[in-house]
Amino acid sequence: MAIQKIYDTSIKPEKAVLIGIITPNETEAQEKEYLDELAFLVETAGGQTIQTFTQRMQRADRATFVGSGKLDEIKSYIAAEEADMAVFDDELSPSQLRNIENELQVKVLDRNNLILDIFANRAKTAQAKTQVELAQLQYLLPRLTRMWTHLERQKGGIGMRGPGETQIESDRRMILNKIALLKEKLKQIDKQNETQRKNRGELVRVALVGYTNVGKSTIMNMLSKSEVFAENKLFATLDTTVRKVVIGNLPFLLSDTVGFIRKLPHHLVECFKSTLDEVREADILMHVVDISHPNFEDHIFTVNETLKDLGAVDKPVITVFNKIDAYQPTAIIEHNEEQYEGVEKSITIEDFKKSWMAKHNSPAVFISATARDNIEELKELLYSTVVQIHQARYPYNNLLY
Template sequence: MAKAKYFDTAIKPERAILVGIITPLEDEELEREYLEELAFLVDTAGGITVSSFTQKMQKPDRATFVGSGKLDEIKSYVDAEDIDMVVFDDELSPTQLRNIERELKVKILDRSNLILDIFARRAKSAQAKTQVELAQLQYLLPRLTRLWTHLERQRGGIGMRGPGESQIETDRRLILNKVALLKEKLRAIDKQNETQRKNRKQLIRVALVGYTNVGKSTIMNMLSKSDVFAENKLFATLDTTVRKVVIDNLPFLLSDTVGFIRKLPHHLVECFKSTLDEVREADVLLHVVDISHPNFEDQISAVNETLKDIGALDKPIITVFNKIDIFQERQGDEDNPDFKMEDFEKSWMKKNANPAIFISATEKENIEKLRTMIYNEVLTIHKTRYPYDNLLY
C-alpha cells in the first residue's frame, strides 16, 4: 500500500534584506536606527529580515540607488541566501526600480511601498480603505512602464505605436479615472464625518497622538474601557476611533488616531489628512511617547513636525511618557549606570513648558494621576466654553 503524501501548505514568510545609504546629512547611528525601524515594518508585514546593507554616498545613485559594486555585492548575497525581496529605506524612482529589478531578479520594495502594504492590511473602515487605495494608485501611476516591459519587443518602429505603449496609456487613463472617483468618495465621507463632529461639538475633545507603536491604543482602552485593537506592531491602529469618557462626572470625547512615522511618504500624508481632522479639531492633545525607545526625542520631533504641518501644534498638549516599566529596567546598565527616572523628570520639566506625566499603561502605574491631569485640563476648557454650567463645579 502506497504511503500517503503530505504537503506543507503553510505560507512561509518572505526572507528580506534591507538597503540604506549614509549621506552627509545622517550618520551611521541614525541610519542604523532607520534600518531597525524598516526591519520592524518588514516584520509587521509578515516578512523576516535576514541582513542589511549600507553604503556611504553623497546622494543616491540616479540609476541604481547604490553604487554598481554594492549592487553586485547585494546580488551575490541574494543568490546565495535564497532571498525573496530587497527593501530599500528610501523611495525609489521608477528608473531605479526598473534597473534594480532587472539586476537582482527578485521582488523590490521601497519604504513607501512597504508602508502602503501594511496600511492595506490594517484598513478596516470605508474611509481608511479608500485613502489607502488612493495612495496606492498615486504611487503606481509613475511606475506603470515597468509593468509592461514584457511587451517591449512587440513595439514597432518610427510611427508605429506598439501594444505595450498603448496598454500603458489605457492603464494610465483607467487609474486617473479611478483616482478621481476615489477623491470624490473621500469628499463625501469627509462631509459625513464633519456632520458627526458637529453633532458632538458640545463635548470637549481629547485626541491621542504620537509615534507609531508607543501605546496609544492601550491607553485608549484603559481610559475608555473599550476594546480598540492593540498590538506590538507598527500601525496596529489605522482607523480613527472615538469614545465617550467620563471622569468625575465630567464627560469628554477621546479619539485614537493613526501613528506617525519618520520618512512617511508625502502622498500618504496628503491622503490621510482627512483622518487627522480629529487631531486638528481636538481641544486637547495627549502626546504619547515611548520613553523606553533609545531615540524617543527624535520621535517627539517627528510628531511635532507633523502636528505643525496640519496646524495643530498650538493646542494644549499633555506629554504622556509611557512604558516607564521598561525604561526603569535599564537603570544600572553599563551604558547608563547613573541615569535615573527622577533625574530625567526634573530635567524635562525644567526645559519644557507643557505639562508631562510618566506612566506605564500595561502596569497601570500613575494612571490615576493621568486621569486627574486630563480632568483638570478638560475642566479648564469647559469653564471657559460653558461659564454658566454650574453642575460640574
C-alpha cells in the first residue's frame, strides 16, 4: 500500500523578536506595555512574536541601538530559534539599520516601518493608497544607501569608483519625482473631497476619534446601522467613512476616522492630514476610550496631543468610555490617619464615574458597544449636543425640537 504524503500548504506567520530600551524616564512596566503594543502590531501585520528583549540604557546606542553584548544575545537567539525578523520599538537611523542588519543577518524593522506595512495592507481607497505610498517613499528616501551596499565603494583603486553613488542618486531623483507626483495627486483628491463635503449640505458633523482598537467602528455600526469593517486588530479602519445618522427627528453626519497610536510616524500624520480633515472640520468630536485597557489614561493623552497637532482641540467633545463589560476593577492603596498601613480598595465603574478623570473629560458616558449597555444614554447625550449646535446655526428653524 502506497504511503500518501501530506503537504502543509498553509502560510506560516513570520517569527519576530522584539527589542526595546528602558531609558531613565521610563519604567519597566511602561516598556512592557510598549512592547505588548508592538507585539499587537506584529500580529496585525501577520507575524508572530516569539521573544522580547529589553535593555536599560541612558539613550539608544548611535551605532546599533542596543549595546554590543545585548546584540550578541539577540543574534544567538535568532540563530537558535530561526527567527525571521527583528522589530525595534523606536525609529532606527539609516546607519543603525545597516549595522544591525549586517550583524543579525535577518530582516530588521522599526516601529515606523511596521506601521507603514500595516497601513499599506489596509488601504483600500485611492486616497489612502496614495497617502501610504507617499509616506513609504518619504521613509525610504534617507535609507537608500542600505539598498545598494553591493555597489558602494568599499575599497580604493581602479574600477571601484562611482557606480554605487550614481545608482543612489538616480534612485533618489526617481523617488523625489514620484513624491512630487503623489503630492499633486493628493491635491486633486482633496479638491474632490472638498466638493463632496460641500454637497453634504449644512448638517451637523460628528467625528469619532480615539486610540486605535477602542471600538470606534463598532459604535459607528451601532449608531448608523451600517456595516463598517470592525476587527480586534490595530488600524482595522484606515479609510474615513461618513454615514448619515438620525436620532429622534434630528439628522447629522457621523464619520469614522483612522485610530491614533503612540509614536505615530510624524510624516505619516502629515500625509494623512487630508483624511483627518473630517476631524478638523467636525462640529463635535466623540472621543472613544477603551476603559478596559490598563493604560487608557496614556491613550487619552496621546489622542489629545495628536488633536493638538491637527489643530482640532477647540471643539465640543463627548468622551465615550467604551468596553465597560470588559473592565476589571483596579486596586489602589488607600491611606487614612487611623491606619499606618494602606488598605487595598477596588475601583469600580461607579467609583470611576465620580472620579476626577470622568469629571475632567465631561460630558462623559460609559457604554459597551458590543453588549449594547447604556446606548440610550449615549444617544441622548449625542442628541442634546447636536441640538445645541443646530439651534445656534439655525436660530429660526427650531420646529424639530
